[in-house]
Amino acid sequence: MLQTTLLNAVHAGAAQLQKFFNNEFKISNKEGINNLVTEADHASEKAIIDVIRNVYPDHFILSEETGAIPSESEYKWIIDPIDGTVNFANGIPICCVSIAVEKNGKMILGAVYNPLMNELYVAEKGKGATLNDKKIAVSNKTEVIKSCLVTGFPYTYLDTENGPLQVFEKLIRKGIPVRRLGSAAIDLCWVAAGRFDGFYEHKLSAWDSAAGFLIVEEAGGTVTDFAGNYYSAYQPHICATNGKIHAELLGIVNGAQVS
Numbered sequence: 001m002l003q004t005t006l007l008n009a010v011h012a013g014a015a016q017l018q019k020f021f022n023n024e025f026k027i028s029n030k031e032g033i034n035n036l037v038t039e040a041d042h043a044s045e046k047a048i049i050d051v052i053r054n055v056y057p058d059h060f061i062l063s064e065e066t067g068a069i070p071s072e073s074e075y076k077w078i079i080d081p082i083d084g085t086v087n088f089a090n091g092i093p094i095c096c097v098s099i100a101v102e103k104n105g106k107m108i109l110g111a112v113y114n115p116l117m118n119e120l121y122v123a124e125k126g127k128g129a130t131l132n133d134k135k136i137a138v139s140n141k142t143e144v145i146k147s148c149l150v151t152g153f154p155y156t157y158l159d160t161e162n163g164p165l166q167v168f169e170k171l172i173r174k175g176i177p178v179r180r181l182g183s184a185a186i187d188l189c190w191v192a193a194g195r196f197d198g199f200y201e202h203k204l205s206a207w208d209s210a211a212g213f214l215i216v217e218e219a220g221g222t223v224t225d226f227a228g229n230y231y232s233a234y235q236p237h238i239c240a241t242n243g244k245i246h247a248e249l250l251g252i253v254n255g256a257q258v259s
Contacts, residue, residue: 001055001194002075002101002108003109003122003124004079005051005052005055005056005120006026006101006109006113007122008051008112009047009048009051009052009077009099009119009195010048010081010099010111010112010113011113012044012047012051012064013044013045013047013048013060013081013082013097013113014034014042014044014096014113014114014115015047015115016040016043016081016116017040017044017082017088017095017096017097017115017116017135017170018045018116018160018167019040019042019043019176020038020040020043020088020114021024021038021088021091022091022094022120023038025038026250027109027120028051033088037065037085038082038085038088041064041065041066041081041083041085041087042065042081042096042176043083044081044082045063045064045065045066045081045082046077048063048079048081048097048099049061049066049079049173051068051143052077052087054133055092055206056073056075056077057142058071058072058073059071059073059075059076059077060073060076060077061076061077061079062076062077062079062082062206063077063078063079063081063140063207064079064080064205064207064224065081066079066083069079071111072096074103074104075102075103075200076102076103077099077100077101077102078099078100078101078102078206078207078210078211078221078233079099079207080097080098080185080207080208081099081210081240082095082096082097082100083095083112083180083183083184083185083186083207084096084110084181084183084185084186084194085224086182086210087181087182088181091219092182093116093117093180093219093247094114094117094182094186095114095116095182095183095184095186096112096113096114096119096183096185096186097111097112097113097206098110098111098112098113098210098211098212099111099112099183099211100101100210100214100233101213104176104226106125106175107125107210107211107214107233108121108124108125108208108214108215109124109125109214110123110211110212110214110215111167111211112185112188112211112215114186114256115120115231115239118132119131119132119189120132121136121192121193121211121212121215122183122215123192123215123216123217123219124218125209125214125218126174126218127218128218128219129214129216129218129219130217131189131193136193136194136195136219137194137219137220138192138194138216138220138242139194139195139196139197139221139242140141140242140245141242141244141245141246142244142245143257144171144176144198144248144252144258145174145176145258145259146247147176147196147197147198147248147249148176148177148195148196148197148199149171149176149177149196149197149200150178150179150180150181150187150190150191150196150199151167151168151178151179151180151187151199152180152181152182152187152201152210153165153168153180154202154203154205157190157204158257158258160202161250161255162253162254163202164188164201164202167200167209167252167253170250170252170257170258174258176258179196184199184201184204184210184212184238185211185212186206186212187199187200187201187208187212188209188212188213188215188216188240189215190220191216191219191221191241191242191259192212192215192216192219192221193219194242197200197241197242197245198240198246198249199238199239199240199241200226200238200239200240200249200253201237201238202236202237203236203237204233204236204237205236205240206234209231209233209238210233211217211234211239212240213231220242220243221240221241221242221243222240222241222242222243222246223238223239223240224238224239224246224250225239226239226250226253226254227235228247228250231259239253249253
């Protein structure tokens with residue numbers, strides 16, 4: 001029932017994404033330049049929450065636009081109604097709906113759906129990850145220098161040591177391809193599918209990564225914070241890789257030079 005509801009919810013949100021994509025809609029701005037929220041975000045969020053509430057009226061909900069709707073339930077739904085809103089607002093089809101289910105503090109289900117590219121990623125704890133119902137697995141690259149990486153940059157710049165621009169510069173000066181797609185959820189899914197070998201980002205929220213990090217893990221990858229600790233979606237730093245380049249990429253993110 002949980003997975004059925006998850007899939008129904010992600011499809012309900014995606015229907016709103018498709019309805020508004022490349023049409024006129026209202027846009028407003030949150031904290032930071034180009035940190036957008038659109039009429040479509042709100043419509044997608046409402047559709048998702050309606051589906052969940054219809055089946056599980058007492059579950060905890062944490063969603064990007066509404067925030068927390070707390071309860072005493074052991075289950076929490078973590079929702080990004082449109083991840084990649086800037087892409088969406090500009091007619092770029094790299095955007096998605098991302099929903100995760102947490103039970104007693106542990107992520108147990110995740111789904112990321114980009115209906116514009118017809119890609120539905122799903123993972124259940126201990127049961128692997130799929131893309132459109134077919135099993136996926138991370139890549140086999142063993143060196144960062146031979147890898148294809150992906151990252152993102154915060155809307156409010158972090159002026160810290162080994163910040164986003166410094167790490168990016170180190171990598172690209174060595175000729176390592178580093179992409180910036182504009183959707184952390186899709187970045188993570190593409191690591192899971194073996195398209196990218198690694199992903200790192202300095203400032204994410206729970207709804208950006210909750211579903212995607214489980215999908216990476218269930219595809220055989222490794223996900224940690226920048227200290228190498230087991231990943232929690234409630235802290236900002238993430239490093240997700242195929243596992244084989246994880247220690248090396250983590251070192252680079254923390255100040256080591258690219259070898």
